[in-house]
Amino acid sequence: MSLTQIGPVYSGRASAVRAGEVVLSLVASGLVGMQGWTGVRRLQHPYDRSLQLGLDRLAALCVRAGRDAPVGVQDLVGVWCAERPVDSWPLEFDADAQVDGERLLIGGEPSEFCLEWAVSAQDVVSEVHEGTLVKEIKKMAAQLGRPELYARWRLFVTEHAVLGPDEFMAAKNAVLDVPQWATWMEESYGRVTAEVTLGGRVAVCGGCGQWVAPRADGRVRCGVWRCARRADLPEPVWVEAQGARRLEPELVRFVALPGAPELDLARRLAARGARVVLYPKLDALDLVAVWPNGFSVGVDVKDWRSPYLLARRIKTFPTWGTDDPHAYSRGFLVVPHDRLRANRSYVKILTRRSEALRAQPQIEVVSDRDLVASCPDLGTLGEVVCGP
Ligand SMILES: [Zn+2]
Known part of the structure; x- marks a missing residue:
């Protein structure tokens, strides 16, 4: 030595x-x-x-x-x-x-x-990157035999970045038969503090819909990749800060921002006539979409810049029997199309690097646009739901 x-x-x-x-x-x-x-x-x-x-x-x-x-x-x-x-x-x-x-x-x-x-x-x-609140909600929803509550909470926080006092009260009272729901809302939304306000108001990004703290120079500029690169980013919406609540930063980053493309895809599939279940079986997949004619897809949406890092986080898709209420016939790993456009090697690196994708070659990696285009369009409006 x-x-x-x-x-x-x-x-x-x-x-x-x-x-x-x-x-x-x-x-x-x-x-x-x-x-x-x-x-x-x-x-x-x-x-x-x-x-x-x-x-x-x-x-x-x-x-x-x-x-x-x-x-x-x-x-x-x-x-x-x-x-x-x-x-x-x-x-x-x-x-x-x-x-x-x-x-x-x-x-x-x-x-x-x-x-x-x-x-x-x-x-x-920690192998599973999840905050304690997310784990707690999953556990409680399972114990209550109400897995749809987890999906419902996730849907709510993805769609609501800032709540005024009345909205917050209504949110807490939205599920009266489950007293824990109000606690989950309390823990998901913190009070708006002075650092995130400007002139007594909070800025909500016109692109991603998330609250944005003003920078030291007083400017408000959303740092989310998709917003930062947009030349036509809409002006922020200003919300009265008095008594308002804003989504906790960790939930913004790990639940709401990743949730936005999931929800967007769910709505576009529903627009083609599918019944779309969000986060079935406590998030075993992001969504399962079923058309009345029997066509069905199971989807995980992954919105990452780096395919190299994403490859390490892809889990194998669950296999459910045909009698399962969430049964699907084809599995898709969906990457937002702008990620693929920004990086021509994306799919190649992802499939080369992911053990899960190599183990399940039937899982297809596609952009959201390609998936939507390949699904039936019945010309009728389906629905997006949180439970079977
Ligand atoms: Zn934004």
Whole structure:
């Protein structure tokens, strides 16, 4: 054993790639996890532990590569993360990870690339990435024998970012026979605080429908990828902040934003005559759509920038008997068409990298547009429901 050796030795290319991914995940989750994050210039102690860990590992790899290392967290965040694309860091990445030109911070805020790498780091700790509230609602809905309550809660929070006092009261009282429902609403919606208001009002993005906190310069600009790239993004809608509630940030990111393309697809299938069940069997799939003539599809919608990271999160599709109320004949993994248009290698990388897709070659990866176009159109309006 060499006494001068620092840390583990990465001999093969695979372990070098692994080391690079660990650094990226640590730094990304550190940036996302920093308490009171308000931009690079107002960087404050204490730093997230994973940011410090990421810095230490990155510095060690820089030394080994004979390159200048970041001199501290300030340098890492303000220069490396904000100005340098990740492919210029002395790390090795798999080509499928598509890191070229990607920066972790854009305009002082974690980029979508950063958010996805941060989520992938959390997966290391907990295989199922779900907040405690989501787990609690699932568990309680199962215990009550009312799985549709989970779907109904999910549908509600996806459609409502900000609630005025009367709307919040009505939401809490929407399911009177289940006292837990009011508690779920209390925990899903927090009070609107001063940081998210401007002139006594809260901005709701005209694109994604989510509340947007004003930036330090007083401007309101939605950071969601789909909104940020739209030239025709509608102006925000302003809601009176007095007594209002806004969806908890974690539910915005992990439930409402991913839920929007799911719901949109459900409505487009219903418009062609299908009966669409949302989140059957406590989210075993995103939706099952059945047409009166017997045509049926089971669908999971995945709205990720990186097919490389998404591939790790795809689960095998459930197989249900034909007598099951949610039985479906064909399974589809749907990726929003704008993701596929922005990345021509998307489907190739996804299918090459996903063990679940290799194990179930009958599951088709398609865009939402292609799926809708391939389904029957009866010319009658179907429905979107939360239970069988
Ligand atoms: Zn938006």
